[in-house]
Amino acid sequence: MKYNKKNSFLTNIGIILIAVVLSTFFYTSISASKNSSIKNQNKLKQENQSEQKQNIKNQAVYTFAPVNIPFHPNLPPFAMYKYIYSYKISVLSDVKNVEILIPIPNNEKERQYISDFIINPKPNAFVKIKGNLVAKYKIPELRAGEYDIIISGTAQVRTYNIKNAKKLNQNITPETDVTQYLLPEKAIESDDPYIISIAQEIKGETKEEIVENVYKYIQNNMSYQLTETLSGAKHALMHRIGKCGEYAAIMVALLRAKNIPARIAIGNIAREYNPSHNWVEVYYSEYGWVTYDPTVAPTIVKIHAPNGKLIKIEKRYDVSHDNLHYIQSGINAFSPYFLRYSDEYQEETVSINQDISIIRMD
Numbered sequence: 001m002k003y004n005k006k007n008s009f010l011t012n013i014g015i016i017l018i019a020v021v022l023s024t025f026f027y028t029s030i031s032a033s034k035n036s037s038i039k040n041q042n043k044l045k046q047e048n049q050s051e052q053k054q055n056i057k058n059q060a061v062y063t064f065a066p067v068n069i070p071f072h073p074n075l076p077p078f079a080m081y082k083y084i085y086s087y088k089i090s091v092l093s094d095v096k097n098v099e100i101l102i103p104i105p106n107n108e109k110e111r112q113y114i115s116d117f118i119i120n121p122k123p124n125a126f127v128k129i130k131g132n133l134v135a136k137y138k139i140p141e142l143r144a145g146e147y148d149i150i151i152s153g154t155a156q157v158r159t160y161n162i163k164n165a166k167k168l169n170q171n172i173t174p175e176t177d178v179t180q181y182l183l184p185e186k187a188i189e190s191d192d193p194y195i196i197s198i199a200q201e202i203k204g205e206t207k208e209e210i211v212e213n214v215y216k217y218i219q220n221n222m223s224y225q226l227t228e229t230l231s232g233a234k235h236a237l238m239h240r241i242g243k244c245g246e247y248a249a250i251m252v253a254l255l256r257a258k259n260i261p262a263r264i265a266i267g268n269i270a271r272e273y274n275p276s277h278n279w280v281e282v283y284y285s286e287y288g289w290v291t292y293d294p295t296v297a298p299t300i301v302k303i304h305a306p307n308g309k310l311i312k313i314e315k316r317y318d319v320s321h322d323n324l325h326y327i328q329s330g331i332n333a334f335s336p337y338f339l340r341y342s343d344e345y346q347e348e349t350v351s352i353n354q355d356i357s358i359i360r361m362d
Contacts, residue, residue, distance in 0.1 A: 058120055058121045058122055059118050059119060059120035059121065059122060060118070060119050060120070060121075060122035060123060060126075061117060061118055061119075062104070062117050062119070062126055062133075064106070064107055064113075064114055064115065064117065065107070067107060067113060069113050069156060070110065072167070072168065074167045075158065075164050075167055075168065076158055076159075076164070076322065077158070078113070078156040078157060078158045079156070079157055079158070079270070079325050079360065079362060080154065080155070080156050080360070080361040080362040081154070081155050081156075081157065081270050081325070081327060081358050081359060081360055081361060082152070082153075082154055082358070082359045082361050083105070083151075083152065083153060083154075083155055083268070083327055083356070083357065083358050083359075084150065084151070084152045084356070084357040084358075085150070085151040085152070085336075085354060085355075085356055085357075086148060086149075086150055086151075086354070086355040086356075086357075087102065087148065087149040087150075087151075087337060087352055087353070087354055088146060088147075088148060088352065088353045088354075088355070089146065089147040089148070089149065089350065089351075089352050090146050090350070090351045090352075090353070091142050091143065091144050091145055091146070091147070091349065091350050092144060092348070092349050092350075093144050093349055094141065094142065094143050094144055095141070095142050095341045095342060095349055095350055096140065096141050096142075096341065096342045097139075097140065097341055097342045098137070098138075098139040098141075098142045098339075098340075098341040098350070099136070099137065099138050099139075099339070099340045099341065100136075100137040100139075100149075100337065100338070100339055100352075101129070101134050101135070101136055101137075101337065101338040101339075102123075102134065102135045102137075102149065102151070102336070102337045102338075103132045103133065103134050103266065103329040103330030103333065103336065103337075104117070104119070104126075104133050104134065104135055104151060104329060105117075105133075105153060105155055105267070105327055105328060105329050106132070106133040106328075108328060109172045109173060110158070110160055110168065110172045111157065111158055111159070111160040111291075111326075111328070112155060112156070112157045112158075112326075112327065112328055113155070113156045113157075114153050114154070114155055115153065115154045115156075116152070116153050116154045117151075117152070117153035118150075118151070118152050118153065119135055119149070119150070119151045119152075120149070120150045121149065123135040123136055123137050124136055124137055124138045130331070130332050130333075131330075131331050131332065132329075132330035132331060132332075132333070133330075134330075135151075137149075142341075142350070154361065155327045157270070157325045157326060157327055158325075159291055159320075159321055159322065159324060159325060159326060160172075160289075160290060160291050161290065161291050161292075161319065161320040161321060161322070162208065162287075162290050162292075162319060162320060163320040163322070164320075165284070165287035165288070165290045166287070168287070169286070169287075170286075170287070171284075171285065171286060171287060171288045172287075172288045173288035173289045174288060175261075175283060175288075178261040178283055181256070181261035181262060181263050181283060182256050182259060182260075182261055183256070184253075184256070186232070187230055187231075187232040187233060187245075187249050187334065188232075188233055188249050188252050188253045188256065188264075189232065189233055189234045189253060190233075190252075190253045190254075190256035190257045191257075192234050192253075194234055194237070194238065195233060195234055195237070195253050195254065195257050196257050198217075198237065198254065199214075199254045199257035199258050201217075202214055202217055202254065202258070207260060207284065208284075210255075210258060210260065211255065211260065211282055211292065211319075212317070212319055214251055214254045214255055214258075215251065215292060215294050215317065215319055216317055217254070218247055218250055218251055218254075218294045219294065219297070219298050219315065219317060220315070221237075221240060222236070222237075222240055222241065222242060222246075222247060222250070223240060223241050224241075224242070224243065224247075224295065224297075225241040225242065225243065226243050227241075227242060227243055227246070230245045230246065230249070230334055231246055232246070232249060233246070233249040233250045233252070233253035233254075234253075236249065236250055237250050237253075243295075244277050244278045244279070244295040245278045245334045247278075247294045247295040248264050248265075248278040248279055248280050248294060248295070248334075249264070249278075249334075250294070251280045251292065251294045252264060252280055255280075255282060260282065260283075261282070261283035262280055262281065262282045262283070263280070263281050263283075263289075263331055263332055264278055264279075264280065264281075264331065264332060264333065264334060265278065265279050265280065265281050265291070265326075265328055265330070265331055266278055266328070266329050266330045266331070266333050266334060266335065266336060267326055267327050267328040267329040267330070267336075268326070268327045268329070268356055268358060269324055269325070269326055269327075270324075270325040270326075270327060270358045270360065271324075271358075275356045275358055276336060276354065276356060277295075277326070278295075278334055279291060279292065279293040279294075279295070279326065280292045280293065280294060281331070291321070291326065292319055293321050293324065296318075296321055296324065298315040298316060298317045298318075299315070299316045299317075299318065300313060300314075300315060300316075301313070301314055301315075301316050327358065336354055337352055337354070339352060
C-alpha cells in the first residue's frame with residue numbers, strides 16, 4: 001500500500017481535535033461538579049451559621065454580679081462543675097396562658113458561685129420569687145408538640161455544713177426575721193398534733209444537738225422509697241416511707257415544731273444517678289443557713305473484739321457530708337420547675353421531664 005502523507009496529517013489533526021474536545025468536556029464537567037460541591041458546602045455553611053446565629057439570638061445570658069471567690073485555708077476548696085439541665089415539655093393538645101417558672105442556680109455566699117450561664121430559649125424575664133432567681137416564661141398559646149428548654153453554666157461549690165460553718169465562725173446569711181421559717185405550710189405540718197408529739201420526744205442540750213437528734217430520728221425510723229408525688233411530712237412519718245422530699249419535709253416540720261428555723265432547699269447533688277434532690281437548711285444566729293441532708297444513709301460500722309469476734313453493728317451519723325457537693329437552685333420549694341395554665345384544661349395535657357448532666361471540671 002502506498003503511504004499518503006496528506007491523509008496521515010489530516011488523521012492526526014482529527015485525533016488532536018477530538019482529544020481537545022474531550023479534555024474540555026471533562027474539565028468543564030469536573031469544574032462544574034467542583035463548583036456545585038463548593039456551592040453546596042457554602043450553602044450548608046451559611047445554613048449552619050444562620051442556625052447558630054438564630055440559636056444565639058434565641059438564648060439569654062444572665063450576668064451575675066462579679067465576685068472574688070473567697071479563700072479560707074481551713075475550709076475545703078471549691079469544686080468546679082459544668083451543669084446542663086434539659087427540660088422536655090410535652091403538649092398533648094393546644095393550651096393557652098401557659099406559665100413556666102424554673103428556679104436557676106444563683107450565687108450563694110461561701111457555698112456557690114455561678115458563671116457562663118446560658119438559657120435557651122430566652123425567657124420573658126428573670127425575676128426574684130421568695131428568695132429565688134427564676135426564669136419566667138409566659139406563653140399566650142402553646143401548640144401541641146414537644147419543646148425544649150436548655151440551661152447550662154459552671155458552678156463552683158462547697159458544702160456549707162455545720163463543721164465548715166464552725167470553722168468560718170461568722171453569720172454569712174443574716175436574717176432580720178425568721179418567723180416564716182417557724183410556721184406550718186403545705187407538706188410541712190409542724191402544727192399537727194402527731195408531728196408535735198414526736199418532736200416532744202426528741203431532746204437535746206443545745207440547738208445543734210437537737211438538730212442532730214432530729215436527723216438521727218429520721219435515719220432510724222424512715223425507709224427510703226420512691227413515690228410518685230410528694231406525700232408531705234405527716235403522711236410520710238406515719239407510714240415511715242418516702243424519698244428525699246419527704247425526708248426533708250419531716251426534718252423541717254419537726255424542727256419548726258421545736259421552734260428552730262428550717263427550710264427546704266432544691267437542686268442537684270453532683271453524682272451520676274438521680275441527681276435531682278431536696279435537702280434542709282437550718283438557721284443559726286452565729287452561722288447563718290447551714291446544710292443538712294437527712295436522706296444520706298448513716299455509715300454501718302462493725303465492731304470486733306481483739307480475738308476477731310463481732311461484738312456489735314452500729315450506725316454512725318455524719319451530718320457534715322463533706323463528700324457531697326450540692327448545686328442549689330432554690331429554697332422554700334420541692335420542685336425544680338413550676339407549671340401553670342388555663343384551668344379549663346386537664347393537668348395531664350402538659351408534662352415536663354428533666355434530664356440532668358453534671359461534669360466535674362477540676
